[in-house]
Every structure is written in structure tokens, then in C-alpha cells.
Amino acid sequence: MRAATLLILLALAILTPRTEASERLGDWFRIAPEAAALWVADLPDPADEMRVRLRLKDAPEPSRLIYVVYPRKSSAYDIAMTTLLEAFAARADPPGIIAVNFAKDPARGEAILREATAGGAALGFAMGSETVEWLTARTAEPPLPFVTICAKDPVPLGQIGGYREGSGRNIAFTSLNLLVDVQVEHLKLLKPGLKGVAILTDQKNVSAVETQARPIAEALRQIGVEAVEVAVRGPETARADLERLLPAALERLRAVDPELRESLIWITGATAVFAEIGAINRLAGVVPVLSVAPEVVQAGEESAALSIGVSFESNARLAASYAFKVLSGEAAAGELPVGVVSPPDIAINFLHARRIGLSIPFSLFEAASAIYGPEGEPARVNGRSLPQGG
Amino acid sequence: MRRGGGLRGAAAAGLTALFSLALLVYVGWGEAKRGWPRFVEEKAAAEAEVLAAALAPHLAAGLPLSAFPGFAQIAEPIRAADPAMAGIVLRGPEGRTLFAAGEAGETARPPPGARETRETETRLLVTLPLAGRFGAAGALEFRLDREALAARASRPLPALAALAGGLALAVFLYALREGRRRRLFAAFAAAFVIAATAVTGSLAALYAEGAAARAKAISESLAGRVGPLFAYGLDLDDVNGLDALLGEYARANADVAAVGLVVGGVVAVHDEAGAVGRPWRAPPGALEYRAPLPAGAEIAVALPATVVWRAVLRSVRNFAALLIASGLVAATAFGFIRRGAEEEGGADPRFAALRPAFFLAVFADFLTAGFLPQLAERSAAEAGASGGASLVFSAYFAAFLLALLPATALSARLGARPVTLLGALLVALASAIPALAPGFSPLLGARALAGAGQGLLLIGVQAALLSAPPGGRTRAAAVIVLGFNGGMIAGAAIGSLLVADLGADGVFLIAAAAALIVAALARALPRLEVGRRDAGGGPRLADLPRAFGSAGFLGALLLVGAPAKAALTGIIVFAAPLHLSALGWTAEEIGQILMLYAVGVLLATGPAARWADRTGRAGALLFLGGAGAAVGIAAIGAPAIVETGSGAATALALAGVFLTGLAHGCVNAPVIAYVAESGAAARLGAPTATALYRIAERAGHVAGPGLAAAALAAAGGGGGFLWIAGAIFGLTCLFGLVAALAGRRAGA
Incomplete structure (x- = not known):
């Protein structure tokens, strides 16, 4: 009897396209419970799981429609979509939203664009680098304004000429990367007398090398800081490579900073490298370990001392603010400069910082959205202090 | 010797005193009603910073304000502590109410940029825009009840009104048995000074209360920023740059005398490095407040008492002006009383x-x-x-x-x-x-x-x-x-x-x-x-052509007299108030500056007339008056085109108006003596010539405002004054030349 009831409930769950408290639809679309509590999500065509319709709960019929075009499933896109929904929920006139997966199929993408135009959509989000790549590679202008989200820096990728001007097309770009001069500025804030930096990356992760390691190395050299690039050969050999290369790099830094008191280790957003944070800390000794990836700073000892980067949430909020500007008529999509998150997302682990005697500038302490206390316990999460520092 | 001023005279004296003292209390009350909200506004702004400090990490994380937890818990105690605080509202970027403690008010789009204060019919609104990482995030709005503010400012009013009434009664009773004007005037002045002291004291007490509340709010604002450091179990060695933060606070709040972070009774961080390592000590007489932090630490803020006295000083200046004005009213009224008394003596x-x-x-x-x-x-x-x-x-x-x-x-x-x-x-x-x-x-x-x-x-x-x-x-x-x-x-x-x-x-x-x-x-x-x-x-206007035939008459009229009248109406009455208002002076300050002109005229008129009578050198006085007016007018306009500090600009404007008054005092009476000695007087008789002159010089009155407006329009505020000063100086020099030639011819 109990099994039969469960089976009926399961069948209902599968067959009913409207799932108000749902966090997940299809196998590619997922949003966090906070957003799911605010929005009603359903499949407008139960036969098409690649298309999800969202409408704010208890809100009047939306006057505008927005498309969010995914290339595939990704946890990063889930975070970005959740953030977008939270941002739109706070607006006076929340739009209706269609999230659609074009599965990296240009023909399907074109059909989605036609459908969006026919349906009177006011704006589209190009989710992820692959969608942006497809959209910018088209010869024709997008028929509706697009804002890019959760996508790599468009400047090194040649999608736009520079950071300050707009695209001149029907696309507003945002970047998941932090500007190099902002990174350097923060490193100098932490170590005003900075002399050397070891930059850790994965030579197989081309985007990390091209958009992170090389630009910051060049920028540091331009201001007279010794920059030593340490590139592992992939996840499999990462630890061994680090055991071999990092001490050698630090030895090179001793040439300009014998005590290594004015030196840092900088981890790029290469998973192969930051997965070895324990080994890096051990090899670093008293040299502070910093990262551009916010997730490298975490509770406990297996953490960098500090991260200065861009989270998916921050990029999504920036993309949402660009969308508001376009929708309100404040600016055309092609007029908006590349959206770069500033100030960066900062996370600090004081257990690590204390261990190496690193004093954190109070301005970074105030700006940090995540702080781990002297025992490595979470003290501030998402800008919110936890009770009694824990 | 006759004693007593009679019932009628005493009543007039009592009424004059009552009028003056009531005016004093009214002006003091007005000051309190205007000054108190400024203190409350500053306090509210500091409290807004307290809330902003609580919101800062949330905004730094890029989160929308609508997702901020626990706003009411933070805002409600602040609202409840102040009876005038009708509500504290957190608004979104479009002005919608996100959270509110107390009254929420209507949707109001946050102002761009810095803090804004505006008034509605019933509310004083202090709005602090909040910036997120991606532009305007919203605003904090403090809604102050203007009626409650006025009620607090009016609290001393009944006592002050009773004092004024009592003092006026005392003047009346004194006047019943003392008819001598000088003694009566002394009694009046004493009553005025007593009332002014009481009003000033009540203002000082009110402002001190406001300043103390502000010191508390500032210290709590700072505590809100530094507090998490201790709450997380961290200590001062874990961070650096707190001294810069405190210094920044001291700079941003110009009134703050000292700000320190005290741990275990000893100053750990201070805006002045020399104070570190010693017990906290506020400057003598300062208003002080300490906000507790976790782990026994404290934020201490001291505001110097000068904050209060500076605010009171404005009132004291107004009272001084009022004393002079009331004194003149009283002198006129007491003169009337004396003549009324003389009536009994047969005059x-x-x-x-x-x-x-x-x-x-x-x-x-x-x-x-x-x-x-x-x-x-x-x-x-x-x-x-x-x-x-x-x-x-x-x-x-x-x-x-x-x-x-x-x-x-x-x-x-x-x-x-x-x-x-x-x-x-x-x-x-x-x-x-x-x-x-x-x-x-x-x-x-x-x-x-x-x-x-x-x-x-x-x-x-x-x-x-x-x-x-x-x-x-x-x-x-x-x-x-x-x-x-x-x-x-x-x-x-x-x-x-x-x-x-x-x-x-x-x-x-x-x-x-x-x-x-x-x-x-x-x-x-x-x-x-x-x-x-x-x-x-x-005089008959038909005689004017004959008067104009006299070089002395014409020179006095066109080169000195009429320009002086034109300067009075064009500069002192018309252009100077406009110019000073454009420089940010208030109506009361402008009125007090105009007083200086009249004081200058009064001071110079008597001595100038006596000197002219004694020496017969009225022409020299006219030259001096013309040149002095030119210098005075130039001084009024100079700060607009010459770089000066605000203190120097004030001094120049005051000196300029006063000097112009003195200069005109040198012209008003001597010019009549000069005309009486002119060829026109010889032809028409001195009374007719001087009467014609008095009418003719009023052409200067008429032309003054138009000429001044034209000069200001052509050369801008400050430049216009310099042009007019230059023109007056030129005419004065020409007068000197004409007078010298006429003197030489007469001597020959």
C-alpha cells in the first residue's frame, strides 16, 4: 500500500509540468531553494525539457519577457541563474523568464532567437562562454539585446576591442575575470613593499594561462616586481610538479627578497593547482598564499590566506544590473563598457594568516564577504556575520 | 528734581521692554527651532552611518538590500531612543520600502551621490544613499517628526517668556519711580542682558544635548565597523590600518576632537599617534561618549565644547544686533516718554x-x-x-x-x-x-x-x-x-x-x-x-538752470552728492544684498551688515559736520567721502574676484559696508555746507540753493539701482563693484580737480 502510494506520487511528480517549490527541472536546470521559493517554474511544453518558464510568485502578469540561453548544464550556471532570479525578484516590475538550453547547436540557437523575437522578448542573457562565442560568431546582429553572464573576459578573447568602450553591437559584455590592475593594487595594499610573486597555474588550462597568469606577471614586472611563473602539467602531476617547481621559484624570489617577507604566492583559477592547496601551504612556509579563485579560501587549515577574485554570484549581479539599464532604456546594450566586477570578492582565513604572521589591512577585512576566524571557523559568510563568530 | 515718569511713561517703558524682550525670546526660540534640527540631523546622519556600517559587509558581498536580515532589530532601538524619530526606512534602488522601523513613508527614489536632507510639511528627512558593488543599492531614510523637533526646541519657551514678562514688569515698576532717561535706559539694558543670557544659556543647554547625542552616534558608528574584529575573536595584531580609519573619521567629522580605540583602559589606536599606550583622556570640556565593543574594548569619541559655542555664537551675534536695534527703539520710545513727561511740565x-x-x-x-x-x-x-x-x-x-x-x-x-x-x-x-x-x-x-x-x-x-x-x-x-x-x-x-x-x-x-x-x-x-x-x-524747479550755472553746485551734485545717493540705493540697498546672498550669506547676516552702514553714517555725520563748520573745508571732506566710498565699495566686491579665505571675505565685506557708511557720513552734511557757499547760493540764496540741491541729488537715488544692475550684469558680481568703485573714484578725483581750480581762482 505504502509502495503504491509512493509510486502514484512519483508518477504525479513526473507528469505534472508545474512544480512550484521545485529546485530542479530537466537534467540541466537547477536553482537554489531561496530562488525556488520566490519563483514559479514550469515546463511550458512538457515534451521539451530544454525549456523552463519562470514567473515571480504572487506577482501580476509580467509585462516583459526575458530569455536566458544556456549552452549546457553547469553548477556555475545554476549559481548565476539563482542570483539573477533573486535580483529580478527585488525589482518593481519583475519580468517573465524563459531559460532555454541551446545545447551548443547553432541551428537550435537560431530557432530560439526567432522564437524570442516573435514572442516579444525584451532582452536575452547569453549564459557561459560557449553561448557568447556562438552569439558573437554570428554574422547578423542578435535581434534582441543580449547581456553576457558567467563568461570569460571578452577582451583577451577578441570579442571586444577594450574594456572602456561598448561593443557597438546588440550585446553588453560582462567578465568573470578581475582586471589585472585591480589585482595588483590589492597585492600592493597587502604588501606595500612587494618584491616578488610566484604565480601558480596549469599549463594545460589555456584560459588560466592566457587570461590570468600571463597578464598579472607582465603587470607585476612593469612595476618592478619579480614574477616567477610556476606551471604544473595537469592534475595528475600537479603535486609532484609543485614539490619540484615551487621551492625553486621561491629560491629565485630570494634573489630579490632574501627573507621572503615581501613576497607572495598567487594561485590562478586553475583547478589542478588549487586542489593542491595543502601542499602549496606546506611548501610556502611563511610566504602568504593568495588566490584569484574565491573557493580556495575555506574553513580550516586547507585554505589560502586570502582570495581576491570574482565569484559567479558577483558576475551575475553585475549582469543583472546591466540588464536593468538596458530594460529601463538608460543605455543601449552596445553602449555599455565591459562589465568588470569591482571591488573584488574578498575572502580571508585568519587561521592561515596568523600562522604565517600576516596582518590584513582593515579595509580588506571590512570589504571581505567571507571571513574564517582564528580557529579557521566561518565567521562571516556572504557578508553576514555568524553568531559569536561561529 | 522731578522723580518718576508717570503712569503713561512707565507703561510706555514697560511696553517697550516687553516688545524688545519678547522679540529677543522669539528670535532665540526661532534660533532653537532652526539650530536644534541641525544637531538632530547630524546625529541622524551619524546613526545612519551606524546602520550603513552594519549593511556594508552585505553590500560588499554584492547582495541586494532586500536580502538583508535583521534590519528591524538594528533600527528599532535607534528609533525608539529618539521621540522625534518617526521612522527609519531601508529603501531599494527604486525607492520602494524594503524594511522599516516605525513609519515607512512613501516611495522616494534615493538621491544620487551624497547625503541629502529635505523637509516635507511634517517631516525632516535625512537620506543616506547606499552604494553597492554594481551601482546604487538603495538608501537609508531617517524620518524625523518636525512637530516633535519643534516641541523639544520649544521646551524652555514658557520659562523664558515668563522671565521676559517679569523683566518687563520690573522695567515698568522702575519707570514709575525713575523718570531719568539715562537710568531708565540702563535698567532696560540690564533687563535685556539678563534675558539674553537666559536665552543663550538655554540654547547652549539644548545644543550641548544635541552634540552629546551626536558624539554617541559617531562612536557607535565606528563601533559598528570595528566591532566584528573583536566579535570574531581576532585581535588588533591581526589587522593593520585602524589608525588610518580613526584618522579618516576625525577628518570626516570636522567637529571630532579625539577618537580612540581603548582596550583594557589603555588607548590602543588613536587618531593622534602620541596618545597610544596611555589612558584615554578627552580634551578638557569636551563632550565624550564611549561605545562598548566585545572583549572589553571601547570606542571613545570626544567633541569639543566649541561645537556648542560656535552654534550659540550665531545667536549671540543676532542678540547683539537685536540689542542695538531694541536700544534704538527704546531710545526713541524713551524720548517720546520724556516728551510725554515734559507735557506735564508745560512744553x-x-x-x-x-x-x-x-x-x-x-x-x-x-x-x-x-x-x-x-x-x-x-x-x-x-x-x-x-x-x-x-x-x-x-x-x-x-x-x-x-x-x-x-x-x-x-x-x-x-x-x-x-x-x-x-x-x-x-x-x-x-x-x-x-x-x-x-x-x-x-x-x-x-x-x-x-x-x-x-x-x-x-x-x-x-x-x-x-x-x-x-x-x-x-x-x-x-x-x-x-x-x-x-x-x-x-x-x-x-x-x-x-x-x-x-x-x-x-x-x-x-x-x-x-x-x-x-x-x-x-x-x-x-x-x-x-x-x-x-x-x-x-524751491522752484524753474530755478534749477540758474543753479546749474554754478560749477560748485554742479560739481557737488554730479561728482559727489548724486553718486553718493546712487551708491546708497544701488550698492547698499540693492546690489550688496544680492551679491552677499549669492555668496551664501543669510538674510539675517545681510541685515546686520546693512546695520553697519547706518552705524557708519551715524558715527561720521556729527563730527564731519562740526569739522566742516569749524574749518570751512567742506570740499576736502567731500573728496574724502567720495574716495572712502570708492574704497568701501571695492572692498565689498573684492572677495568675488580676489582669492581670499572666508574669514577675510567676511572682514572685507563688513569693512567695505562700514567704510561706505562712514564715507557717506562725511558727505551728507558737508555737501549742504559746500552748496551753501557755491555760486548758486550767491545767486539764489543759500536756502533755495540747498533745497534745490536736496531735490536734485535724489536723481542719484533713482539712477542707483539701474546703474548698479547694469554694472553687475556687464562685469559680474565682484567686477561690477570694482567698476562702480572705479567710476566713483574717478568722479571724486574730478571733483577734487574742479574744487582745487575753483579755490585757486577764488584765491587769485
Whole structure:
């Protein structure tokens, strides 16, 4: 009897396209419970799981429609979509939203664009680098304004000429990367007398090398800081490579900073490298370990001392603010400069910082959205202090 | 020796004291109502920073304000602690209410940029915009109940009013047994000083309360930022740059004398490095507050007592101006009382009302001096007649000039009383019109009417004085000079103090009431059978060409006299208030500056006349007066084009106006002596020549505002003053040359 009831409930769950408290639809679309509590999500065509319709709960019929075009499933896109929904929920006139997966199929993408135009959509989000790549590679202008989200820096990728001007097309770009001069500025804030930096990356992760390691190395050299690039050969050999290369790099830094008191280790957003944070800390000794990836700073000892980067949430909020500007008529999509998150997302682990005697500038302490206390316990999460520092 | 001033005189003394002290309390109360909200606003701004500090990490994380947890828990204690705080609202970027403690108010889009304070009919709104990482995130809005603010500011009012009443009663009782004016005046001054001290003390107590609340809010704001450090179990070695943070606070809050982070009773961080490692010690007399932090730490903030005294100083300055103005009112009233007392001794009572009548007539006219140019400019702009403000003043003086001859003829036919009465009624009507019918055209017409009324009043008072018994003519000059300048000082001071509370309309209505009192006084004037001959023997304009044939007459008129009159109406009455207002001076400050002009005239007139009589060198005084006026006018405009500090600019403006007054005091009487010695006097007789001169020089009155407006429009604020100063100096030099040549010819 109990099994039969469960089976009926399961069948209902599968067959009913409207799932108000749902966090997940299809196998590619997922949003966090906070957003799911605010929005009603359903499949407008139960036969098409690649298309999800969202409408704010208890809100009047939306006057505008927005498309969010995914290339595939990704946890990063889930975070970005959740953030977008939270941002739109706070607006006076929340739009209706269609999230659609074009599965990296240009023909399907074109059909989605036609459908969006026919349906009177006011704006589209190009989710992820692959969608942006497809959209910018088209010869024709997008028929509706697009804002890019959760996508790599468009400047090194040649999608736009520079950071300050707009695209001149029907696309507003945002970047998941932090500007190099902002990174350097923060490193100098932490170590005003900075002399050397070891930059850790994965030579197989081309985007990390091209958009992170090389630009910051060049920028540091331009201001007279010794920059030593340490590139592992992939996840499999990462630890061994680090055991071999990092001490050698630090030895090179001793040439300009014998005590290594004015030196840092900088981890790029290469998973192969930051997965070895324990080994890096051990090899670093008293040299502070910093990262551009916010997730490298975490509770406990297996953490960098500090991260200065861009989270998916921050990029999504920036993309949402660009969308508001376009929708309100404040600016055309092609007029908006590349959206770069500033100030960066900062996370600090004081257990690590204390261990190496690193004093954190109070301005970074105030700006940090995540702080781990002297025992490595979470003290501030998402800008919110936890009770009694824990 | 006769003792006591009689019941009537004592009543008049008591009423004068009551009027002056009530005015003092009223002005002090107005100050409190204006000053207290500024303290509360600063406190609210500091409290907004407390909340902003709590929101900062949330915003730094890029989160929307709508997702901020626990706003009410933080905001409600702040709201509940202040009875005037109607509500604290957190608004989103579009102005919608996200969270509210207390009253939420209506949707209001946050202001761009910095903190904003604005007033609605019932609320004082302090709004602090909040910036997120991706632009404007929203705003904190503190909604203060204006009625509650006024109630707090009014708390000392009953006690002060009772004190004023008691002191006025004391003056009345004293006047019952003491009729000597000097002693009566001393009693009046003592009563004024006692009341002023009480009002100042209550203001100081009120402001000290506001400053202490602000110190508390500032320290809590800082505690809100530093607190998490201790709450997370971290210590001062874990971070650096706290000294810079405290220094930044001290710089941002210019009133903060010291700010420190105290741990275990010892200063760990301070905005001054020398204080670190010692026990916390606030500067002597400072208002201090300590906000506790976790782990036994504290944020200590000290505000110097000068914050309070600086705010009180403004009131003290106003009270000083009011003391002078009230003193002049009292002197006039006590003079009236004495003459009233003399009535009992058999002196002619018909002239007792002359001095207060003329004083009040000028008083009514100058009540609006501190704000009339700005009002005229605003009205003209609203009517699409930009640049027409000077017309308001030209119309006044033109009507004044045009009224003189008909008024003279009328007074010869009907006597002084009806002319004065008619003038007073016209002034009353003209004063009431702008209050009852706003707009540029009514203002223009009203000022023309006021000019005609003042012309009639002047002739009426002059005619009454001329009909006085022997010795009356000497008194006539005194009444005119003292009445005019005394009325100008008192009117400018009192009007400019009242306008902040009563508004322009209220002051216009007071001016109308003062003119009606003049009308009442006019009924006591003589009918003037004896005055007909004098009045009828006035100058004929047909004699003017013969007067112009005299180089001395023409030189005095065109090179010194008329320019001096033009400078009075064009610069002092019209352009200077506009210029100073544009530089940010308030109406009350402008009124007090105008007082300085009249004080300068009063100080210089007597000595200059005596020196001219003694030495016979009136020409030298005219040269000195012209040159002095040029320097004074240049000083008024100089700060606008020469880089000076605000203190130097203030000093220059004050010195410039005062010097111009002194200079005109050197011209007013000596120019008559000079004309009386001119060829015109030889041809027409001195009385006719000087009377013709008096009429002709009023052309300067009429031309002044238009010329000043043209100069200011052509050369800008400061430049216009310098051009006018240069022109006056040039004319003065020319006069010196003409006078020297005439002297040489006469010597030869």
C-alpha cells in the first residue's frame, strides 16, 4: 500500500509540468531553494525539457519577457541563474523568464532567437562562454539585446576591442575575470613593499594561462616586481610538479627578497593547482598564499590566506544590473563598457594568516564577504556575520 | 528734581521692554527651532552611518538590500531612543520600502551621490544613499517628526517668556519711580542682558544635548565597523590600518576632537599617534561618549565644547544686533516718554510724536532690506523679467522723488498732519500688498507706492519740524538724521531676524502695522498754520538752470552728492544684498551688515559736520567721502574676484559696508555746507540753493539701482563693484580737480 502510494506520487511528480517549490527541472536546470521559493517554474511544453518558464510568485502578469540561453548544464550556471532570479525578484516590475538550453547547436540557437523575437522578448542573457562565442560568431546582429553572464573576459578573447568602450553591437559584455590592475593594487595594499610573486597555474588550462597568469606577471614586472611563473602539467602531476617547481621559484624570489617577507604566492583559477592547496601551504612556509579563485579560501587549515577574485554570484549581479539599464532604456546594450566586477570578492582565513604572521589591512577585512576566524571557523559568510563568530 | 515718569511713561517703558524682550525670546526660540534640527540631523546622519556600517559587509558581498536580515532589530532601538524619530526606512534602488522601523513613508527614489536632507510639511528627512558593488543599492531614510523637533526646541519657551514678562514688569515698576532717561535706559539694558543670557544659556543647554547625542552616534558608528574584529575573536595584531580609519573619521567629522580605540583602559589606536599606550583622556570640556565593543574594548569619541559655542555664537551675534536695534527703539520710545513727561511740565506736546513717527516710518521701510533684493530678483525671474529686480528699487526712488513737490504743495495747503497721515497710509498699503498679492507686478507697484508714501512722510515730518518753536529747526536735522539711520538700523536688524520664521509676507505685514502706528502718531501732529510760509516758500524747479550755472553746485551734485545717493540705493540697498546672498550669506547676516552702514553714517555725520563748520573745508571732506566710498565699495566686491579665505571675505565685506557708511557720513552734511557757499547760493540764496540741491541729488537715488544692475550684469558680481568703485573714484578725483581750480581762482 505504502509502495503504491509512493509510486502514484512519483508518477504525479513526473507528469505534472508545474512544480512550484521545485529546485530542479530537466537534467540541466537547477536553482537554489531561496530562488525556488520566490519563483514559479514550469515546463511550458512538457515534451521539451530544454525549456523552463519562470514567473515571480504572487506577482501580476509580467509585462516583459526575458530569455536566458544556456549552452549546457553547469553548477556555475545554476549559481548565476539563482542570483539573477533573486535580483529580478527585488525589482518593481519583475519580468517573465524563459531559460532555454541551446545545447551548443547553432541551428537550435537560431530557432530560439526567432522564437524570442516573435514572442516579444525584451532582452536575452547569453549564459557561459560557449553561448557568447556562438552569439558573437554570428554574422547578423542578435535581434534582441543580449547581456553576457558567467563568461570569460571578452577582451583577451577578441570579442571586444577594450574594456572602456561598448561593443557597438546588440550585446553588453560582462567578465568573470578581475582586471589585472585591480589585482595588483590589492597585492600592493597587502604588501606595500612587494618584491616578488610566484604565480601558480596549469599549463594545460589555456584560459588560466592566457587570461590570468600571463597578464598579472607582465603587470607585476612593469612595476618592478619579480614574477616567477610556476606551471604544473595537469592534475595528475600537479603535486609532484609543485614539490619540484615551487621551492625553486621561491629560491629565485630570494634573489630579490632574501627573507621572503615581501613576497607572495598567487594561485590562478586553475583547478589542478588549487586542489593542491595543502601542499602549496606546506611548501610556502611563511610566504602568504593568495588566490584569484574565491573557493580556495575555506574553513580550516586547507585554505589560502586570502582570495581576491570574482565569484559567479558577483558576475551575475553585475549582469543583472546591466540588464536593468538596458530594460529601463538608460543605455543601449552596445553602449555599455565591459562589465568588470569591482571591488573584488574578498575572502580571508585568519587561521592561515596568523600562522604565517600576516596582518590584513582593515579595509580588506571590512570589504571581505567571507571571513574564517582564528580557529579557521566561518565567521562571516556572504557578508553576514555568524553568531559569536561561529 | 522731578522723580518718576508717570503712569503713561512707565507703561510706555514697560511696553517697550516687553516688545524688545519678547522679540529677543522669539528670535532665540526661532534660533532653537532652526539650530536644534541641525544637531538632530547630524546625529541622524551619524546613526545612519551606524546602520550603513552594519549593511556594508552585505553590500560588499554584492547582495541586494532586500536580502538583508535583521534590519528591524538594528533600527528599532535607534528609533525608539529618539521621540522625534518617526521612522527609519531601508529603501531599494527604486525607492520602494524594503524594511522599516516605525513609519515607512512613501516611495522616494534615493538621491544620487551624497547625503541629502529635505523637509516635507511634517517631516525632516535625512537620506543616506547606499552604494553597492554594481551601482546604487538603495538608501537609508531617517524620518524625523518636525512637530516633535519643534516641541523639544520649544521646551524652555514658557520659562523664558515668563522671565521676559517679569523683566518687563520690573522695567515698568522702575519707570514709575525713575523718570531719568539715562537710568531708565540702563535698567532696560540690564533687563535685556539678563534675558539674553537666559536665552543663550538655554540654547547652549539644548545644543550641548544635541552634540552629546551626536558624539554617541559617531562612536557607535565606528563601533559598528570595528566591532566584528573583536566579535570574531581576532585581535588588533591581526589587522593593520585602524589608525588610518580613526584618522579618516576625525577628518570626516570636522567637529571630532579625539577618537580612540581603548582596550583594557589603555588607548590602543588613536587618531593622534602620541596618545597610544596611555589612558584615554578627552580634551578638557569636551563632550565624550564611549561605545562598548566585545572583549572589553571601547570606542571613545570626544567633541569639543566649541561645537556648542560656535552654534550659540550665531545667536549671540543676532542678540547683539537685536540689542542695538531694541536700544534704538527704546531710545526713541524713551524720548517720546520724556516728551510725554515734559507735557506735564508745560512744553509743546505736539512735537513729541515726530521722532517716533519718522523713526517708525524708516523702520517700516527697512524691515525688508535684508531680503527685498533677493525677493525682487526671484519674483522678476518667475515673471520672466530677469534683470528687472533693479526696477523695483528705481520705481521706489522715482516715486519718492516725484512725490516731493506735490507733497510740498499739499503740506503748504493742508498742513503736515494730512500729508504725514496720507504718506503713512500709503506705506501701510504698499507694505501689505506684497503679502496679500504675490508676484512681480504687485511688488513693483507696491514699491512705487511705498516710495510715494515715504516722500509724503518726509515732507510731512519736515513741514511739522519747520513749524516747531525756535530751536526746532536744529532738532529737525537731528530727527531726520537720527530717525533715518536709527530706523534703518533697527528695521534692517529686526526684519532680517524675523524673516527666517515669519517669511517675507509676515515681515511685510509687520511693516504695514508699523506704518499704521505712524498714521496714529500723525494724528498728534500740529496743523501747521505757522508752517505755511516756510512750506510755501520752497524751491522752484524753474530755478534749477540758474543753479546749474554754478560749477560748485554742479560739481557737488554730479561728482559727489548724486553718486553718493546712487551708491546708497544701488550698492547698499540693492546690489550688496544680492551679491552677499549669492555668496551664501543669510538674510539675517545681510541685515546686520546693512546695520553697519547706518552705524557708519551715524558715527561720521556729527563730527564731519562740526569739522566742516569749524574749518570751512567742506570740499576736502567731500573728496574724502567720495574716495572712502570708492574704497568701501571695492572692498565689498573684492572677495568675488580676489582669492581670499572666508574669514577675510567676511572682514572685507563688513569693512567695505562700514567704510561706505562712514564715507557717506562725511558727505551728507558737508555737501549742504559746500552748496551753501557755491555760486548758486550767491545767486539764489543759500536756502533755495540747498533745497534745490536736496531735490536734485535724489536723481542719484533713482539712477542707483539701474546703474548698479547694469554694472553687475556687464562685469559680474565682484567686477561690477570694482567698476562702480572705479567710476566713483574717478568722479571724486574730478571733483577734487574742479574744487582745487575753483579755490585757486577764488584765491587769485
